[in-house]
Amino acid sequence: MSDRKFAVIMPRRVLSCWFFGLLFLAACSEQPVKNKTQLEVRPQASTRKAKPAEPPRSYRMTDNQNSLHLLDADTRLQAGDSQAAQKALDKINAEQLSPELFSKYKLLQAQVALSMGDAEQALKKLEGVRPAILTDADQIAYYQSMAFVHALLGDVLPSVRARLKLGRLLQKPEQQKQNIVAILDALSVLPLETLSGPSPIVDELSGWMALAKILKQRNVAGFDTAGQIQQWRQMFPGHPANADYLQAYLNPPPAVQQATQEPEQPAQPPTPGATIAVLLPSSGSYASAAKAIREGLTVAHRLAASAAPQMPLKYYDSEKDDIANVYRQAVSDGAKQVIGPLVKEQIQSLVQSTELTIPVLALNHVENLSKTNLYQFGLSPIDDAEQLVLKAKRDGQQNAVLLTPDTNQGQRVRHYLMSAWQAAGGAVVGVESYDPKQHDFAAIVKTLLSPSVSVNGQKQSLALFVSASPELARELAPQLKYSQSSELSVYAMPNIYSGRQNPVRDSELGNINFCDLPWVFADAYTGPLSQQAVQNTWQGLSDSQVKLVALGIDAYNIIGQLPQLAGGPYAGATGRLSLNNENRITRKLVCAQFRSGVPVASGFIE
Structure with missing residues (x-):
């Protein structure tokens, strides 16, 4: 194998899950890349001419069926349904496409191939793309895909070159930071002799390789890291990884380093028989x-x-x-x-x-x-209730009513919500329970919402905390809507959302707020085993099982590092995980709101 390929080549199906989830979410994520510190990056100066404002996708929408099929394929791919995306692409007559749409067509074909772990086929499709005529957003997707393909094939330097071009397109410092970390991570697997090889010209890539060589040796006894970095700075004064970024990388604040470090499984071979x-x-x-x-x-x-x-x-x-x-x-x-x-x-x-x-x-x-x-680690309603209450308090709510099912679990949820709300200084002004088998909530809703009317007849601000399955919530929401006004805000426990998007059936859920696992929101969890990356694992499961896949992922990833969780949070699929003084692993969740039947995440509640 070439010394410019990865030292460890992973099985194709596993690699497809890892890199697809990582690369396709990196550009839109605000979460830190794992095992790296929070770094400050200044936006790079761009030599590209500014383009006029353009739509986020490269469709010139007319009454053209090919354009509609392209849009359908893109939408389904973003939702994680690669098979449906491929069916939409199969309906397209490529010969009728304009050059811009043809490049978009090839890009989507490549992304579908990537989601199925077929790097060779994806590379062939990408070779048919003219990135210069794509929109900025699609150029980002193109270079992300190209970086992923070469990484999947074990070709480090072509993957890095794609990321260098990607870096010139990224605008947000957080995105640039993640791209820089990915470049250094990729180069770190190359042996020193490859990083030390002669370069015919002093360019950006040679600067990256020289820096990676220094960082690879910085823990070697007697190695003068500071002196080598100083020489590197003089040789590459305008390099993107210079100045503030490099200083933060080499000397991260201890508290930040601890908070963002992700536990790893031991690198040493396990004891035989263990x-x-x-x-x-x-x-x-x-x-x-x-x-x-x-x-x-x-x-x-x-x-x-x-x-x-x-x-x-x-x-x-x-x-x-x-x-x-x-x-x-x-x-x-x-x-x-x-x-x-x-x-x-x-x-x-x-x-x-x-x-x-x-x-x-x-x-x-x-x-x-x-x-x-x-x-103890589970999807505890204690965490769900505490996070939902925190969201409502951040929204300025003071008075609340509770609606939970008349079951043992419903009683526990009611207790957790009431305790958390009162501990946060809120007032509970009404509590009702319902029979999960009933369908008419009119009388309960009328009784429950009566506190929202003051003695002078003017409605007051009121928070409604509710626990209901997706099916019950779809029946309850229209009856709430009948009585709802701008003074009523609804906050639901995460059982309102199964983890599968269903815009048609969930369209009745209006603007209901809820807090849930980062894993179920595409932009909230950037780990290699994102929901999209492992869609083949959960697509055949029932709605009640979907989120438990994330519990299994996190359980494995933290089992070897349990005591360390007391020192700082772990960015897991089920939340930001920490260990409390009772050895229970607590979770911080991502909050969202239904809009037109689709959950839109707003981020963690700090």
């Missing part, structure tokens, strides 16, 4: 949830194992025996870490019946339960 035991039910009422979690664990393990040796996952059926016996068997088999159990009763039984000699990451939360080596 495993990660996974205790999940393969039968019973929790089997479907366990299946989704297993999917997330598996895809995360495959990705990690493609880059470095990992302990294998060994699954144990938590329903076949007493959970303490299952745990002891796993330890006897060589387990060094345990993920699970999932069922609350089993977590409690395990803690009460045996000593935990190795770390256990339970995938649920039992209140007032603690023990050495026990960590």
Whole structure:
């Protein structure tokens, strides 16, 4: 293999998930790239002539069926449905396209091929694109795709060259920063002899390679990093990675470095026979949830194992025996870490019946339960309620009413919402529950919203906290709308959204606010296993299972770094994760609002 290819070449399907999620979201993301510090980057001076204002996509919309099919393909691709995008592209007569639309057509074909992990086919399609005639947005997509293709094929320098061109198009400092980090990450895998090779001209790429060579050696004993950096600055005075960026990269503030660092699995080969035991039910009422979690664990393990040796996952059926016996068997088999159990009763039984000699990451939360080596991590409604309350308080709300289902879970959610709201200084002026089997909420809504009318008949500002499934919310929302005014704001628990966009059915949800996993919003989570990147994993699951895939992804990624979470948050698929003093992993969520049936994320609530 050429020394200019990646030192470790990953399986194609895993790489497609990794790079597609990373590269196609990087340009629009405001989240930090993992394992890197927050860096200050000054916008690069552009030598390109300013273009007049243009639409975000390169369509010249007429009554042309080809243009409509292109728009349909683009929309479906952005939604993560590659198969539907390909069907739309198949309807296009390429010979009838203008040069601009033909380039757009080829770009979309390449993106579909990339989403399916076919780098060779994607490269062939990209060769038919004329980037100079694309809009700025599509040029960004083109160079992102080109960088990804070459990275997938193991060709480092062509990938970096594409990123250099991409950098000249990016406008936001955050986007430039992420691109710079990606360049250095790519070059860091090259051996020193390649980075030291003679360059016929002193250009931007040679500057990057010289810098990567220095950074690759900066932890070597006796290496004069400061002196080498000074010489590099003199040789490349106008380089994009000079000045503030480089200073911040070399000397990150400790607090920032800690907050943005993402835990990694150990790079050293695992001890022979060592495993990660996974205790999940393969039968019973929790089997479907366990299946989704297993999917997330598996895809995360495959990705990690493609880059470095990992302990294998060994699954144990938590329903076949007493959970303490299952745990002891796993330890006897060589387990060094345990993920699970999932069922609350089993977590409690395990803690009460045996000593935990190795770390256990339970995938649920039992209140007032603690023990050495026990960590609890789940999609807890405690976090959901606290984040939703924080959103409402940031919106200036003071008075609230609560509407939750008349079930055991509904009662718990009501308790969490009420406790969080009152702790934040809010006043609860009404509480109602409903039968999940009913469809007419008119009487409940009328009673619940009566506090929004003052004694003089003028409506007052009121927050409505509601917990409802997507199906029930679609029936409740029109009845709320009938009574709703600008003084009423609706805040829903995340069970209102399954994680699958359904604009037609969700069009009735109006401007309902909710807070949910970053993973379900394309622009909020930039990890390699984004929802779009692993769509083949969750598309066949039920709505209730989709988000549990993200739980599995995070569970695997943090199992080896649990104590470190107490020192700073981890940017996970399920939220910004931290470890509290009870060894429960808490989550910060991304808030959003339904607009025309589509959730539009506004970001984390700080």
